[in-house]
Amino acid sequence: MKIRKLIFAITLVGMLVTVGCSQFDDSSTGRNEETKKTSNHIATREQEVEELSLLSPERFLNIAHRGASGYAPEHTIPAYELGEELAGDYIEIDLQMTKDGELIAMHDSDLSHTTDVSGDVQELNLNEIRVLDVGSWFNEIYPDLANPVFSGAKVPTLDEIFTYFGKESNYYIETKTPNKYPGMEEALLQLLRKHDLLNTSLREGIVIIQSFHKESLLKIQQLDSSIPLIQLFNFKGKAKLSDAQIAEIKEYAVGIGPNFKSLTPKFVKKIRDADLLIHPYTVNEGKDMERLVEWGVTGMFTNYPDVLEKVLRERRVAE
Numbered sequence: 001m002k003i004r005k006l007i008f009a010i011t012l013v014g015m016l017v018t019v020g021c022s023q024f025d026d027s028s029t030g031r032n033e034e035t036k037k038t039s040n041h042i043a044t045r046e047q048e049v050e051e052l053s054l055l056s057p058e059r060f061l062n063i064a065h066r067g068a069s070g071y072a073p074e075h076t077i078p079a080y081e082l083g084e085e086l087a088g089d090y091i092e093i094d095l096q097m098t099k100d101g102e103l104i105a106m107h108d109s110d111l112s113h114t115t116d117v118s119g120d121v122q123e124l125n126l127n128e129i130r131v132l133d134v135g136s137w138f139n140e141i142y143p144d145l146a147n148p149v150f151s152g153a154k155v156p157t158l159d160e161i162f163t164y165f166g167k168e169s170n171y172y173i174e175t176k177t178p179n180k181y182p183g184m185e186e187a188l189l190q191l192l193r194k195h196d197l198l199n200t201s202l203r204e205g206i207v208i209i210q211s212f213h214k215e216s217l218l219k220i221q222q223l224d225s226s227i228p229l230i231q232l233f234n235f236k237g238k239a240k241l242s243d244a245q246i247a248e249i250k251e252y253a254v255g256i257g258p259n260f261k262s263l264t265p266k267f268v269k270k271i272r273d274a275d276l277l278i279h280p281y282t283v284n285e286g287k288d289m290e291r292l293v294e295w296g297v298t299g300m301f302t303n304y305p306d307v308l309e310k311v312l313r314e315r316r317v318a319e
């Protein structure tokens with residue numbers, strides 16, 4: 001893990017040096033730096049990150065999807081750590097609930113997706129799930145990215161994630177199949193309170209909750225109206241929402257999370273004109289990232305937060 005961290009640190013330094021050189025080259029063409037600063041106050045990615053609220057539409061959100069899951073087994077502590085090291089603004093967490101009511105980080109309720117056992121999360125207690133290995137599959141499928149640290153990785157509970165990453169991290173949490181798990185929203189809020197993550201004086205947007213299920217978001221709004229919510233969509237064909245649907249979403253959510261391939265520039269503009277944030281998923285290719293940023297999306301989910309960060313930095317330099 002240490003070697004991996006070192007490699008990524010070197011990559012990031014390389015990125016920064018590249019950006020720095022580009023800025024130097026730009027000024028050598030005779031353009032007036034002072035004019036550039038005043039005409040575009042948020043001129044660099046650093047300024048954007050330091051000065052703007054996470055919920056500002058001008059602050060582009062780099063959401064590490066299931067952690068940096070392109071480089072490490074999804075929903076493991078190493079994947080989340082890497083997400084932050086590679087400049088992800090948020091750790092994205094999919095929630096499932098065990099038979100004994102513990103919230104755990106896992107995308108599929110079917111355990112065979114990341115373990116060597118079959119069965120459903122809700123059929124097992126936490127102590128039965130804790131013994132499972134959710135990392136070895138990654139080493140087998142991606143030998144070039146394999147790391148001994150991943151072997152034997154355990155399913156983290158949400159409680160453990162909050163304990164490990166604390167208040168310095170930002171969490172973008174999805175209630176998965178909430179209709180299967182009565183009490184999921186209450187359990188989530190209880191943990192957020194336990195870890196003081198609903199303290200509004202901390203940082204606006206430190207926690208965002210997302211779901212494909214409107215009822216789940218409405219329940220959370222009812223329990224605590226201060227939490228920013230994102231309505232997820234999986235559009236078949238081109239993304240489409242009527243004015244009435246958009247008005248309804250605005251009643252409870254700050255934005256939407258659509259599948260990125262459904263998007264058109266016109267749809268993105270419509271959402272942005274409605275003052276909603278728009279965070280498409282899951283965007284892993286640089287050229288797709290560039291196009292979507294150009295269209296005006298305000299963040300995106302990616303398995304490769306370093307690739308997105310590079311796109312965002314290069315764009316700031318070019319502006």
Ligand code: G3P
Pocket residue numbers: 065094107174210232257281282301
């Ligand atoms: O939460 C956004 C995106 O992650 C939804 O897709 O299936 O990866 O959870 P999924």
Ligand code: CA
Pocket residue numbers: 092093094174
């Ligand atoms: Ca998700």
